[in-house]
Amino acid sequence: MRTKNRWVNVLFLFPAVFAFLMVIVVPFFVGIYLSMTNWDGVNPNVIFTGLQNYTTIFQAPEFLYSFLATTAFTAINVALVNAVAFGLALLVTSRVRGRNVYRAAFFVPNLIGGIVLGYIWQFIFNNVLPAMGRSLGLGFLQTSLIAKANLVVLGISLVNTWQYAGYIMMIYVAGIQAIPASLMEAAETDGANYPTRLVRILMPMMASAFTICLFLTLVNSFKQFDVNVSLTNGGPATIFMMKAINSSEFLALNIYNTAFARSKLAQGQAKAVLFFVVLVVVSLIQVWVNKRKEVEM
């Protein structure tokens, strides 16, 4: 009977394990192998080159800048998305009139595809805001935010916040609603004012929601691609280490351009492996730090 059960288990597991092997595990190791070759994406004669691609990418100014820009974007974006999302979550769980309408409305931008959204916001930044600036006589609006190399990261972050804050808000809302009302009422009875209740009761009680939201925004920011492509395409240009490079070409886009636009697939793959390692390390640290702050009921 036991052997029979094992066969049934294997049979039921087979589709999932097979798919996991073929779609995740095998490509992952093939990818690591390809990162140590000279493959251009077409030529069948692949030559093994060892770690040469890795030493090349560490010396490339455009990759280093891309790394810095992505890190800066992640820092700004994680802070902005979570601050806005948490604020909205507090708003839509308060007794404000029409909170269900708000809840739906804030979530809607998340349903628009990133490519479409990027082009719409490009139009807003490049045409609508400068036109408003001209007619109202406001100087700071007249130059496009995404045409300036030192502000473009903030521009992308604003758009990403607009898109993503509603989704993160939903997780915070669930976290807030899971807190027993009796706790907050007891604190109120004891004379704790709203800020105290917020910081001492509400936020510690929903620490697991923070863990999830920080993780999601961190990974999402690091892997930013669609809005990056359609909103800025990596531009505008700037100078870094005496070379002209694109100021908002984040890692995912840089990897794509290396692999496909410049036909250096193996080098792009080496960047992707490095990207993977960094992402795993950063997110593990984040989850570990956040987990220590969670409280058990």
Added chain:
Amino acid sequence: MMKGVFSLRKLFCILLALALVLTSTAALAEGIVLSSNKVEIDGALKEYATAYEAQTGKKVTIDTVGGGADYGGTLKAALQSGAMPDIFVIEGPSGYELWKDYITDLSDQPWASDTDVAYQVDGKVVGFPVAIEGYGLAYNADLLAKAGIDPASLTNINAIKDAFAKLDSQKAELGIDAVVSLAASVTNGMTWVTGLHNFNVYLTGYLPYGDTSVIDQVLAGQLDAARFQAYAEYVKLLFDYSDQAVLLTGNYDSQVHAFATGKTVFFHQGNWTDPNLAAENVSFNIGYAPHAFLPEDTQSIFVSPPSWYVVNSQGANIDEAKAFLTAMATTEEGHKYIVEGAGMVPAFKAVKQQPTGPLSKAVMEHAASGDIYSWQQYKLPDGFGMNTLGPIYELLANGTVDIAGFTALFTDAIATIPTL
């Protein structure tokens, strides 16, 4: 009893595995597939393919990738997924080098002797010229006449400088926003205009057609200092007199729009903009001035096939694909499609039809009189013109660097070519 159950399951597993293997090889499309990178002719090409099928019974599927999408990346993905098209497009030597294992020798095709611009490697014809395209400094003849400038006089850098200054001083009278309509931003993907087409002015301007001396030097990592200085000053002149909004944040449509609505006098684009200009109901007369960046006189514009169709040598339909291209180049219907349907300038001598677009007409006239320079920008490494040179042009356009800084960045970038 138990044993019987086991073998049934084993059989089931084997069947499942077989089904997986079989379905992956059974997805072969019928007929031939042509992968195109020109969105603007997609409709005409599909119409022609339908007519071809009605006449010959051979199905041709047109698969257009474009509108800013990455053609090379899509083609690589098609190769990996086993759906490599039967006819695809290469844009020059880098494309040929990348795909040479998949390219068929077409020397024996009847159209091969009917054109001067087929893609040739070692004396063998491998590429079918899609069309002939040309670009220069397109001008609005009506505005030039109003300003009292004879377009025929715009043949050297001094004449162009004077004309720009004169037009700039008459902005209000002429009702223009700026002298030139040119877009250079990375964000809007316009670096093909600067990093490829404009850079080709340096590569082939003032040289005999097909001369490769300057591009060979560039591919060896070097610039000719004196020639580049004159070129850089010309680029700066174009940028200084450009509509700044279009230059720094404009896309293709806004560049076309500024010229089509008479808000600029000059337009840095080629004859592929004819349909866009027609869509904006342009009624003024249009012609081409040369990109004359030296004091010597010239009248030539930059003319070449932009791309070539090649036949997939590892495909299953080589003969059908060859027959389709032959029909396009040798039949009346094919000629009608190239010129009237797609509005292109034909690359074959047998074609009798004349294009109607003003810029296409101008390209044909220049080609007929031999006032042409070649295109060598596609000899640059993949992505180099758009991704590496493009940002340098943008820095000059937005004033981050001056001509000296531009030259320094350019020299460094070119020096890396041999290591790529």
